[in-house]
Amino acid sequence: MKRYTLWIGLALLLLALPAQALAHGPSDGGADKGKIDDLFMIIGVMAMFVFVFVEGLILRVIWTRKRGDEEPEQDEGNHILEISWTLISLAIIAVIFVFTYRFMNTEYAAEAQNETGIPDLTVHVEGYMFDWDYEYFRGEGEPTGVKTTTTLTVPTDRLILLEITSRDVQHSFWVSELAGKVDAVPGYTNTMWLNIDKPGTYQGNCAEFCGEAHSEMIIELVAVKPAEFEMWLSQKRAAAGQFVPVGTDLAIQLPTGDAERGARLFNGEEAINENTFGCANCHGTAPSPAGPSLAQIRQHMNAHEGYTAAEYLHESIVLPCAYEAEGFSCKAMQSSQFHEKLNAQGLADIIAYLLANGE
Numbered sequence: 001m002k003r004y005t006l007w008i009g010l011a012l013l014l015l016a017l018p019a020q021a022l023a024h025g026p027s028d029g030g031a032d033k034g035k036i037d038d039l040f041m042i043i044g045v046m047a048m049f050v051f052v053f054v055e056g057l058i059l060r061v062i063w064t065r066k067r068g069d070e071e072p073e074q075d076e077g078n079h080i081l082e083i084s085w086t087l088i089s090l091a092i093i094a095v096i097f098v099f100t101y102r103f104m105n106t107e108y109a110a111e112a113q114n115e116t117g118i119p120d121l122t123v124h125v126e127g128y129m130f131d132w133d134y135e136y137f138r139g140e141g142e143p144t145g146v147k148t149t150t151t152l153t154v155p156t157d158r159l160i161l162l163e164i165t166s167r168d169v170q171h172s173f174w175v176s177e178l179a180g181k182v183d184a185v186p187g188y189t190n191t192m193w194l195n196i197d198k199p200g201t202y203q204g205n206c207a208e209f210c211g212e213a214h215s216e217m218i219i220e221l222v223a224v225k226p227a228e229f230e231m232w233l234s235q236k237r238a239a240a241g242q243f244v245p246v247g248t249d250l251a252i253q254l255p256t257g258d259a260e261r262g263a264r265l266f267n268g269e270e271a272i273n274e275n276t277f278g279c280a281n282c283h284g285t286a287p288s289p290a291g292p293s294l295a296q297i298r299q300h301m302n303a304h305e306g307y308t309a310a311e312y313l314h315e316s317i318v319l320p321c322a323y324e325a326e327g328f329s330c331k332a333m334q335s336s337q338f339h340e341k342l343n344a345q346g347l348a349d350i351i352a353y354l355l356a357n358g359e
Contacts, residue, residue, distance in 0.1 A: 036180055039103045043096055050092070119161035119193075121154060127164075127171035127184040127206065128335035130213040130281065136233070146236040148274040149341065151220045155229035160194040168335045169211070175204030175221050183208065196223040211332065216281045236274060243273040245340045246347045248318050250311070254344050257352025265350050275341040279350070282332065291333065292325055297354060300325055313351045317342070 124135040136146045140161075154160050164173050166184040173192070174181030182192045196202075204219035224232065246252070264270040268278030282291035292300065301309040301316075315322050320333035342350070 039099060042099055046092060046096065118159070120158040122161045122163065123152065123154070125152070125162050125164040125173060125184070126167050127173065127210075127217070128167035129169065129211050129332035130206075130217040131278070131336065132173070132217070132219060133167075133337075144233060144237055145240045146233060146274075147240070148236075149271075150218065150276050150278075151222060151274070153222045153224065153229065153232055154194065154196065155226040156196050156199050156223050158195065158226060160196075162192040162194065164190045164192060168331060170208050171206045171210050171217070172208035173204070173219065174207040175202050175219055177202045177204075178221070181207045199223050199225055213281050213332075216278070239273055244343055246318060246342050246344045248339050250315055250319070252344065254314070254348040254351070257345075257348035257350075257355075259349070259352040259356040262349035262351070262353030262356075265346060266353055272341065272343060272346045277336075277338070277341070277350075292328055294354075294357065296325075298357070301354065309355060310351055313354055314347070317347060317350065 119140060122137040122140055124137070126133045126135075131150055132152070134148045134152045136144045136148075138144060162173070162182075164182050164184050165188060166186045168186065170186065171184040172181050173184055178194060178196060179192060182190045184190070200223055202221040202223065204221065206214060206217035206219075210217065261270065265272070265277055266279045266283075268276045268280065270276075283294055283297060285294060297313075301312045307315070316333075318339040321330040324330045338347075
């Protein structure tokens with residue numbers, strides 16, 4: 001009875017494997033979803049048959065040895081069999097190559113690579129430790145002046161071109177419900193086309209391990225109807241025209257800060273000009289290689305010679321590599337470019353929060 005139970009369990013496991021594999025493929029939302037699913041199904045089915053065949057041979061050998069059958073006679077080999085499985089393997093690889101090449105070259109990225117498509121919206125996507133910045137352009141390159149962080153807002157039923165790169169190390173842009181993942185490589189621009197048919201919020205993440213806070217590098221893509229997107233874009237363009245980044249001039253006079261608002265900015269609960277900061281991801285209560293904890297920041301700001309605590313914090317935020325605390329890297333903070341995303345009031349509020357909690 002135990003023997004039959006084992007075989008039934010193995011059979012059920014094999015039947016469950018394809019369903020489990022398919023659960024990790026793209027789901028509804030993007031126009032490319034069907035094409036990716038077709039390629040995924042072809043490769044998945046071929047892989048399933050190879051897996052079942054190889055595992056079947058292994059189980060047969062195990063079963064034969066368990067029964068105590070004599071070891072088969074050993075000889076030099078079977079040349080016909082060896083040639084056959086080599087040719088079959090090459091054939092399988094050739095089929096996968098042809099299908100993948102056709103898909104990648106004609107359906108997935110050809111329009112961007114060959115410059116044959118005309119997008120309705122182009123978004124420059126830039127990854128960095130540990131977030132994403134988005135810059136919006138009409139058509140193929142007419143600037144809108146709108147930039148956002150973390151959340152990418154796009155219209156449905158429109159051709160959207162994403163130009164994806166990295167500011168520091170290699171990342172990977174992946175929103176599994178819409179399309180495949182595309183690497184973000186420093187000094188190089190990869191492309192992705194989207195045409196989303198369903199409004200909604202689609203979650204994604206960086207799919208390339210990039211450092212201590214890699215798990216916090218979330219992608220939120222919000223797809224809205226075209227009329228709603230035009231209204232959103234108009235509002236953001238107006239706000240962008242009024243936004244003045246604080247810059248890197250340490251001599252400017254900052255306004256009076258609001259510690260309560262600074263706490264919300266520090267924890268990523270409030271945005272400035274569509275930019276969120278989430279400083280607590282790297283500067284939380286526990287020490288982290290990505291950045292000093294809150295307690296460690298307070299130690300530095302109260303003991304840094306030649307600076308008041310406020311001056312030290314000002315410089316550390318807008319020019320993070322001017323002074324690098326021992327045991328930490330300033331690279332992630334530098335990549336975030338907070339001097340371009342904070343205005344004077346936002347910077348003053350964060351400094352006020354840190355000062356209020358460091359006294």
